[in-house]
Amino acid sequence: MRQSVSRPERGDDPRPAIVELRIPAVPEFVGVARLAAAGIATRLDFSIEDIEDLKLAVAEACNCCIQNGGTGDVHITCEVHRDRIVIVVERSGALEPVRATSEDAELGGLGVFLIRALMDDVTYVADPPSGTKLTLVKHLGK
Amino acid sequence: MNGAPAVSVIDLNGEIDVYTSPKVKETLSELIDKGHYSIVINLENVRYIDSTGLGVLIGGLKRVREHSGTVHLVCTNPQIKKIFDITGLAKIFGIYDSEKAACDNL
Numbered sequence: 001m002r003q004s005v006s007r008p009e010r011g012d013d014p015r016p017a018i019v020e021l022r023i024p025a026v027p028e029f030v031g032v033a034r035l036a037a038a039g040i041a042t043r044l045d046f047s048i049e050d051i052e053d054l055k056l057a058v059a060e061a062c063n064c065c066i067q068n069g070g071t072g073d074v075h076i077t078c079e080v081h082r083d084r085i086v087i088v089v090e091r092s093g094a095l096e097p098v099r100a101t102s103e104d105a106e107l108g109g110l111g112v113f114l115i116r117a118l119m120d121d122v123t124y125v126a127d128p129p130s131g132t133k134l135t136l137v138k139h140l141g142k
Numbered sequence: 143m144n145g146a147p148a149v150s151v152i153d154l155n156g157e158i159d160v161y162t163s164p165k166v167k168e169t170l171s172e173l174i175d176k177g178h179y180s181i182v183i184n185l186e187n188v189r190y191i192d193s194t195g196l197g198v199l200i201g202g203l204k205r206v207r208e209h210s211g212t213v214h215l216v217c218t219n220p221q222i223k224k225i226f227d228i229t230g231l232a233k234i235f236g237i238y239d240s241e242k243a244a245c246d247n248l
Contacts, residue, residue: 027161034159034190052221059192063160110229111193117228 017080022073025066025091033076034059037087040078044085044140053118054085054138060111061089061134064124067111068132069096084120084139092131149245150178155187158195166195170202179211182244186216191225203235212236214244 021036023029037058041051058076065074071093079086116122121137150173158166173181183199185191203213214236217223226232238244 027159030160031157049221055190056192056225059159063192063194066160109193110196114193114225114228 016086019078019080021076021078023062023076025070025072025074027063027066029074030059030062030066033062033074033089036076037078040080041085041138044080046085046138046140050138054087054136057115057118057136057138058087058089060115061087061136063111064115064134065089065091065132067096068126070094070131082140084137087136087138088133089136090131090133094130095126095128095132149180149182149248151182151184151241151245153184153187157190158188158198159190159192160194163192163194163198167198167201170198171205174202174205179206179209180248181206181211181213182216182241182248183213184216184241184244185222186218186241188217188222189219191222196225196229196231199235200231212248214238214248216241216244 019036019040021033023033034055038051038055041054046054062074062076068091070091072091074089074091077088079088112124115124115134115136119136120139120142121135123133123135125133152169152173154166156162170181181202183202199213199215206213215226215238217226217237218239223232223237226235226237236244236247238247
């Protein structure tokens with residue numbers, strides 16, 4: 001008897017697989033988010049290089065949420081589609097005064113520069129009264 | 143002369159991220175405070191570096207340059223080299239494949 005095992009096809013399923021993680025907004029836990037992102041990306045047959053890029057981008061997004069300030073934890077939501085991964089990293093609450101204007105915050109420095117360089121699509125919103133949200137998209141085989 | 147050796151080498155290993163980079167900064171600052179301005183930082187055993195780690199290296203370079211010194215890096219990990227290339231830092235630091243080459247070119 002022949003058996004074949006194939007990866008579940010999510011492409012025909014309009015609902016992506018969702019993995020959520022919440023970490024305290026402190027440096028000690030950024031590594032946890034980084035490793036979780038790597039583990040999830042592995043499920044999608046990303047290359048080792050792409051997985052390394054994702055790890056760094058997710059960590060930088062967490063750093064950004066921590067540095068911008070806010071209240072409470074950093075929420076990371078990974079949508080696993082057949083052909084791409086979409087990772088939303090967000091933290092609510094008013095930004096630190098040093099990031100008082102969204103323009104200042106959204107410049108974001110070296111970390112945000114790296115995220116933009118490593119991901120296929122990036123949306124970065126730093127809204128002084130309500131918080132920080134980064135959406136990172138990486139396509140498979142692009 | 144302040145008695146500082148011609149070249150000081152810092153060996154780093156593991157992950158240099160937002161959690162660990164303050165320790166790297168402290169080590170680098172102590173060295174510079176003692177008058178060491180020609181520094182080689184060996185990243186051969188570093189498997190990950192983020193923007194906070196890069197920031198510490200940039201800060202160290204800026205400080206030693208004020209004393210006409212410099213920082214050379216030893217880096218063979220392609221992923222880490224890529225980060226230096228993307229950020230343009232490969233042109234700012236001397237990056238070498240071996241500690242000997244990094245020291246010889248200081």
